[in-house]
Amino acid sequence: MSLPTSTRQYVFPQTKETAVSAPKANEVLVKTRAVSLQFRDLMIASGRYRGTFPPNLVPCSDMAGEVIAVGEDVKEWKVGDRVCASFHQDRMHNDSPNEQALGGAVHGVLTEYRTFPAQALIAMPDHLSYEEASTLPCAALTAYNALLSGYAPLKAGDTVLAQGTGGTSIFALQFAVASGATVIATSSSDEKLKIATKLGATHVINYKTTPNWAAEVLKLTNGVGVDHVVEVGGNATFSQSITAVKQRGSINIIGFLGGVGDVPSPDLIFPCISKQIIIRGISVGSVVQFKNMNKLISANIQATRPVIDKVFGFDEAKAAYAYLKSQAHVGKVVIKI
Structure with a gap:
């Protein structure tokens, strides 16, 4: 041709x-x-x-x-x-x-x-x-890198907090479900949370009607907190993410939908030391990770579509x-x- x-x-x-x-x-x-x-x-x-x-x-x-x-x-x-x-x-x-x-x-x-x-x-x-x-190249791979790579990869039985229902958060929900984890999803819309539930979220929280959503996360996890937070809000949500994560859990920072510069930075040092939190910044992923992610997607066709x-x-x-x-x-x- x-x-x-x-x-x-x-x-x-x-x-x-x-x-x-x-x-x-x-x-x-x-x-x-x-x-x-x-x-x-x-x-x-x-x-x-x-x-x-x-x-x-x-x-x-x-x-x-x-x-x-x-x-x-x-x-x-x-x-x-x-x-x-x-x-x-x-x-x-x-x-x-x-x-x-x-x-x-x-x-x-x-x-x-x-x-x-x-x-x-x-x-x-x-x-x-x-x-x-x-x-797949950004949203999916960012979620995969956040949850299934790094220092403490997701495993079956873990609990994941997925903030919001945008592209990366939805993929995080799907990969977590495909891996045998329990998912808590947040959104400002009950209609969007219905979709999250259909995709496999065990618990959902409307952060408009429940502004102190971290307290609700602790209640849902019997006071323990979640193993992994997929953090998309940035400074606007980070303090609550610190509250919601368990001792020695991980917060994976992938976005700043809540704003940059115009939102005060949260107090990090003492809470992170006292809870021994792993904080990891995610910048999408590599070709090798992309190929590994595609194996997960192909092995779990319905859950990860x-x-x-x-x-x-x-x-x-x-x-x-x-x-x-x-x-x-x-x-x-x-x-x-």
């Missing part, structure tokens, strides 16, 4: 057409089929995300697509393979650098075609659609951003290309 010579892509704040080059020796040219959105994408678009970005940034980090050409030295991929791109293009292993993040430090994936280094691609699980697989709230067309990208910003969604918002 003849290769495309141009691609439509978004650069803030509009689309443009640019040339497509054949892949270099160690590259793969991929036709983007679906892109999923992150809270990070909103922050970058509004200028509230820290970092240095290339001019005319192509946004978004998470995609799934089809290989349409491979460089002459590429052996592991062939035309027609279904793939996802790693969020960190240079992070092959857990201790590799993570400086080349898509949609931030380097141009992202909200484009019809894009080349990638061959080693930065991961095969999609066979049972997933492109839309479903596009949700991605939850997609709404799918938008490529020309509706701005509407997709607006819908994500509204926080009306449960799970992921996807753009189909």
Whole structure:
């Protein structure tokens, strides 16, 4: 087949057409089929995300697509393979650098075609659609890294607190259930909590009607607390997370939905020492972790199937951003290309 010579892509704040080059020796040219959105994408678009970005940034980090050409030295991929791109293009292993993040430090994936280094691609699980697989590179892998990697990996019988019902929190709920753990889920919406219950949460807490939700977590765990907290609120929720976690439990920090800078920092030192808490910052994950996560997903097809709230067309990208910003969604918002 003849290769495309141009691609439509978004650069803030509009689309443009640019040339497509054949892949270099160690590259793969991929036709983007679906892109999923992150809270990070909103922050970058509004200028509230820290970092240095290339001019005319192509946004978004998470995609799934089809290989349409491979460089002459590429052996592991062939035309027609279904793939996802790693969020960190240079992070092959857990201790590799993570400086080349898509949609931030380097141009992202909200484009019809894009080349990638061959080693930065991961095969999609066979049972997933492109839309479903596009949700894996950031949200799913962050949840997997938080719970199933690190110093105290999740094990059957543990209790997990999943804050909210956004993409990463929903994946954390699903991976915890698939691993035999008990999940306590929080949300500001009873309707969203009904979905969390259907996905396997044992207990749910509406933090609007129960603002002191940490006390409720302790009550549900007979005063012990949870083994793992998936912390997405940042400073706004961290004090309650410290209260809710058990002695020698872990708090995995993955987000700051409650705000940055305008929210006072909680008192950390004495509580963390007295409870011997493990606090771990999570920056997505590596290619190796992505492959291991896909094994878990493929072995637990029903429990781990991605939850997609709404799918938008490529020309509706701005509407997709607006819908994500509204926080009306449960799970992921996807753009189909």
